[in-house]
Amino acid sequence: MQPTLAAYPKHHKIMIDCNQAIAALDWSKEPQGLYAPIAYALSSGGKRLRMQLVLAGCRLVGGNEQDALPFAEAIEVFHNFTLLHDDVMDRAEVRRGMPTVHIKWNDNTAILSGDQMLIEAYRLLEKVPDTYLPQLLHLFTKTATEICEGQQYDIDFEQRSDVQISDYIEMIRLKTSVLLAAALKGGAIIGGATYGEQDALYNYGIHLGLAFQIQDDLLDCFGDPATFGKAIGGDISCNKKTYLLLSALQQADTHQREALNSWLQLTAPSAEKIESVKALYIATHAREAAEQAIANHTAEALKCLSTLPDNSETRHLEQMARNLAQRKS
Amino acid sequence: MQPTLAAYPKHHKIMIDCNQAIAALDWSKEPQGLYAPIAYALSSGGKRLRMQLVLAGCRLVGGNEQDALPFAEAIEVFHNFTLLHDDVMDRAEVRRGMPTVHIKWNDNTAILSGDQMLIEAYRLLEKVPDTYLPQLLHLFTKTATEICEGQQYDIDFEQRSDVQISDYIEMIRLKTSVLLAAALKGGAIIGGATYGEQDALYNYGIHLGLAFQIQDDLLDCFGDPATFGKAIGGDISCNKKTYLLLSALQQADTHQREALNSWLQLTAPSAEKIESVKALYIATHAREAAEQAIANHTAEALKCLSTLPDNSETRHLEQMARNLAQRKS
Numbered sequence: 001m002q003p004t005l006a007a008y009p010k011h012h013k014i015m016i017d018c019n020q021a022i023a024a025l026d027w028s029k030e031p032q033g034l035y036a037p038i039a040y041a042l043s044s045g046g047k048r049l050r051m052q053l054v055l056a057g058c059r060l061v062g063g064n065e066q067d068a069l070p071f072a073e074a075i076e077v078f079h080n081f082t083l084l085h086d087d088v089m090d091r092a093e094v095r096r097g098m099p100t101v102h103i104k105w106n107d108n109t110a111i112l113s114g115d116q117m118l119i120e121a122y123r124l125l126e127k128v129p130d131t132y133l134p135q136l137l138h139l140f141t142k143t144a145t146e147i148c149e150g151q152q153y154d155i156d157f158e159q160r161s162d163v164q165i166s167d168y169i170e171m172i173r174l175k176t177s178v179l180l181a182a183a184l185k186g187g188a189i190i191g192g193a194t195y196g197e198q199d200a201l202y203n204y205g206i207h208l209g210l211a212f213q214i215q216d217d218l219l220d221c222f223g224d225p226a227t228f229g230k231a232i233g234g235d236i237s238c239n240k241k242t243y244l245l246l247s248a249l250q251q252a253d254t255h256q257r258e259a260l261n262s263w264l265q266l267t268a269p270s271a272e273k274i275e276s277v278k279a280l281y282i283a284t285h286a287r288e289a290a291e292q293a294i295a296n297h298t299a300e301a302l303k304c305l306s307t308l309p310d311n312s313e314t315r316h317l318e319q320m321a322r323n324l325a326q327r328k329s
Numbered sequence: 330m331q332p333t334l335a336a337y338p339k340h341h342k343i344m345i346d347c348n349q350a351i352a353a354l355d356w357s358k359e360p361q362g363l364y365a366p367i368a369y370a371l372s373s374g375g376k377r378l379r380m381q382l383v384l385a386g387c388r389l390v391g392g393n394e395q396d397a398l399p400f401a402e403a404i405e406v407f408h409n410f411t412l413l414h415d416d417v418m419d420r421a422e423v424r425r426g427m428p429t430v431h432i433k434w435n436d437n438t439a440i441l442s443g444d445q446m447l448i449e450a451y452r453l454l455e456k457v458p459d460t461y462l463p464q465l466l467h468l469f470t471k472t473a474t475e476i477c478e479g480q481q482y483d484i485d486f487e488q489r490s491d492v493q494i495s496d497y498i499e500m501i502r503l504k505t506s507v508l509l510a511a512a513l514k515g516g517a518i519i520g521g522a523t524y525g526e527q528d529a530l531y532n533y534g535i536h537l538g539l540a541f542q543i544q545d546d547l548l549d550c551f552g553d554p555a556t557f558g559k560a561i562g563g564d565i566s567c568n569k570k571t572y573l574l575l576s577a578l579q580q581a582d583t584h585q586r587e588a589l590n591s592w593l594q595l596t597a598p599s600a601e602k603i604e605s606v607k608a609l610y611i612a613t614h615a616r617e618a619a620e621q622a623i624a625n626h627t628a629e630a631l632k633c634l635s636t637l638p639d640n641s642e643t644r645h646l647e648q649m650a651r652n653l654a655q656r657k658s
Contacts, residue, residue: 152363
């Protein structure tokens with residue numbers, strides 16, 4: 001007896017394995033110079049979180065997740081396209097423990113195969129039910145646009161000294177949240193959701209994404225090196241304009257602001273800088289502000305769920321939001 | 330009295346100005362770091378040939394060209410996206426007399442704004458008539474894929490020594506022809522064309538593109554420096570596998586092949602190399618073969634037109650194919 005499965009209507013017994021579905025996409029066609037890097041970029045796994053959210057959104061409103069599979073695949077291929085091109089722009093050499101495409105091949109391959117991945121995402125969209133095609137195409141293109149805008153703001157912020165917390169929230173909404181939100185909403189549309197349900201899931205996704213990203217900023221600074229998976233203080237070392245730094249600059253008194261600004265002048269790696277800035281994040285209550293923001297967005301996310309059908313899928317999303325606030329990596 | 334206009338039904342009197350329509354697209358939104366390079370890339374003009382072909386395809390079958398405008402814009406924005414990313418990959422510094430985007434800004438801007446242009450092309454597709462959306466989306470995505478494949482083959486051919494003329498024809502079909510073909514076919518679909526008309530226009534576009542590209546190879550080698558617009562012999566200098574070189578290698582006798590291969594060893598710029606290889610192209614009848622191929626594809630293109638309504642648009646396409654064989658630049 002499987003209690004979670006029992007909560008679904010009969011035809012939902014098959015739960016799609018997202019990794020398997022992505023692995024089943026065929027990239028054996030010619031020219032392999034174009035398609036092998038796509039197969040490689042999609043082979044490194046990851047949680048397939050966005051794909052899961054599409055299927056969850058569909059099931060939650062009583063739809064058949066098989067109908068949502070092409071949209072889920074489109075979202076996942078699109079997400080991996082953004083990672084591929086971001087890695088070129090950031091000169092990142094490793095992704096999920098494997099050399100990035102522009103390292104394993106070269107920049108031109110990463111550009112062209114990335115372009116083709118974006119086109120492939122649209123090809124998968126062709127397979128969504130005809131009735132929903134205009135709506136899903138619009139949602140997909142709007143979301144893709146917002147993600148490029150978010151990436152551009154992120155680049156712009158590096159050069160700007162006047163970034164406010166509200167600018168930062170808008171940037172991470174665009175760069176991270178809208179894809180989670182669109183995944184849930186798209187799945188719900190295919191599942192036959194009402195507009196109210198679509199909006200509730202979209203907004204849940206937005207707040208989930210914001211809480212997730214601010215939590216990421218906190219972990220980078222105050223996480224446990226044993227569980228976080230990368231070195232603590234990376235954001236501090238490169239003066240990244242995180243929620244913590246922007247809060248600290250906003251809430252600091254004259255003395256604290258001077259101290260912060262003088263640490264920001266130092267660009268060489270320094271353990272002392274990391275420790276001092278962490279202390280300032282605590283003294284200025286920036287850490288508290290970040291924790292409060294996570295709690296607020298988690299609460300908002302849960303509020304969105306309260307309008308949705310009370311079933312195991314909704315409870316799963318609820319659990320997801322609650323876990324996130326406690327996550328260590 | 331305007332005889333060409335008089336041939337159209339009443340509602341076709343407005344002829345869309347393609348440059349004006351492209352200039353009317355709004356790129357003033359934020360972040361400008363993302364959108365200004367798109368506005369710039371689209372501002373340099375060009376013939377807007379592909380856009381014209383969409384509108385021509387629509388009018389030819391009796392449609393209203395206004396209905397085809399979003400598809401025409403999508404095709405034009407897509408084409409300029411490919412130029413933008415190709416220029417990064419080729420390290421080209423000038424395009425239509427202006428610095429390329431990656432020179433005026435930087436590589437990352439060219440990558441990200443290029444990605445957004447591809448997404449914008451899909452956004453324009455949302456505006457096509459709902460009835461035709463699935464069909465046009467499929468045509469567009471299939472064509473975009475083929476163009477990326479053509480670009481990849483072009484890159485692959487640089488490293489290969491076994492490229493046959495048939496491989497080359499397939500590469501330029503993908504890289505150049507399919508977009509002209511899809512432009513005509515897409516416009517015709519919107520104009521309410523029969524399947525037969527769609528196919529005839531598509532095939533016309535394929536042969537037009539092939540003739541155009543082989544003519545380009547000929548002009549690069551045997552064109553008049555005064556009218557061609559760039560230095561003659563560029564393809565010879567960089568050992569580009571053109572129709573001429575592949576024909577010459579195929580048709581050469583032992584002695585001629587040895588001579589050709591020894592010139593291919595020389596990578597430094599050399600006026601003597603250009604003159605000697607040109608002489609070999611004549612001696613091996615490669616020039617003749619190229620001229621014959623252009624004549625054949627022009628004839629094929631004209632044959633396609635013979636099945637279409639006999640109106641001023643058809644005659645215009647006929648003229649276009651005939652002019653192409655005589656063009657000097």
